[in-house]
Amino acid sequence: MEHNIQPYRSVLYMPGSRPRALEKARNLPADALILDLEDAVAPAEKERARDLVAEAVESGGYGLRRLLIRVNGLDTRWGEADIARAAKAGPHAILVPKVEQPEDVHRVVELMKAAGAPEQTRIWAMMETPRAMLNAGVVATAHPLLEGFVIGTNDLVKDLGAAHVPDRAPLLTSLSLCLLAARAAGLVCVDGVHNAFQDREGLRAACLQGRDMGMDGKSLIHPDQIAITNEVFAPSPGDLELASAQVEAFEEAEARGEGVAVLNGRIVENLHVVSARRLLARAAAIAAMSEPAA
Structure with missing residues (x-):
């Protein structure tokens, strides 16, 4: 299915170290799942989570949901092993944190090929630093395996020294740069998370803003956010x-x-x-x- 047709309204992070969460995700109405080995997993659980996530992908049962495995960065002691194991599991994509330049994508391609990744497994990039925003155009065209961007707004706000405000004004330039680059290269572009998962009206406002900008959907931190996000990003x-x-x-x-x-x-x-x-x-x-x- 072409990625401009494939729905990415709701892209839900799921902690890779929690077997019950990985099982529950099989029945959640999210369009895509990010099975997370990075931020959601404590250092002592990284290796166990790697195997849990890979085995979950290999066992299937997720229907038409797109499965992305977010690995640890290549500057960590877990990154290369994460990519190798994820490549063998064959998710729809491997999501790479802190991508800032084309070389970051090229290195992942090399590791995936060395691990024997199946042809259908793509690369997605977390765009979450000021340098990533400024390099979005060259990152977007780095390699044909690159399929999408997920914007990491929390890290971006931190690095900018900005504030989380309801209208997201401090982020609009960055969001637009990523979206322009993605559209020029034919990539999917998924908006950042809304941290207050019980703030339904705030979530709806953020979804409407992202939809009207042209985003394909929104990354989520809690299943309770799925319904509103799916509604807003669906055609009326x-x-x-x-x-x-x-x-x-x-x-x-x-x-x-x-x-x-x-x-x-x-x-x-x-x-x-x-x-x-x-x-x-x-x-x-x-x-x-x-x-x-x-």
């Missing part, structure tokens, strides 16, 4: 009705030998139909996410 019934009408009107115009259609007093050209068909395909993919896990 009105969007789908308009998309269907645009496709129908354009196809009827084509059948008459005309290059454009008119719908409700507005011109419908091929570019509108391309977007409409993509939206309808994405809605179908979202509907398929509710299928029972295989």
Whole structure:
């Protein structure tokens, strides 16, 4: 499934050291799961978590959810072993923290190939430092295996010396730089977390802001955040009705030998139909996410 169709509305972090959490994740309605070996795992549990996460991926049962394994950084004593084991497990992607330059991606590619990673396993980059923001364009085009960005807003706020404020004004430049780079390179771009997981209205506002900017979805720290995020980032019934009408009107115009259609007093050209068909395909993919896990 093309990644511009594959839903990434809700991308939930799950601690890799907790078997019950890994099991519970099989039935959560998140579009994607980040099985975390980094921040969510204490140093004493790193090696055990590595095996737990790899075995969870290998055993399957997650349905159409996309599975990403977030490894520890290559500047840690766990990073290379994490990548080797994750590559053998064959998740949809390996998520690499603190990516700042193309060389960071190239090194991961080398390690994945050495470990025999399957062809379908991609690389995602955590974009979470000022240098990453400034280098987003060259990182996005570093290698064909790179498929997406996850923006690490907590680390970014820390490094900027900024503040967490409701409108996220201190982050807007960084979010836009990453999004521009991702779109130019055809990558997925997932917004950062909303820390106050019980703040439903704050989460909704952040989701609406990210959606309106053009983000594909939002990374989450708690299952209770999934419902709002899925709702906000899904096409609305009105969007789908308009998309269907645009496709129908354009196809009827084509059948008459005309290059454009008119719908409700507005011109419908091929570019509108391309977007409409993509939206309808994405809605179908979202509907398929509710299928029972295989």
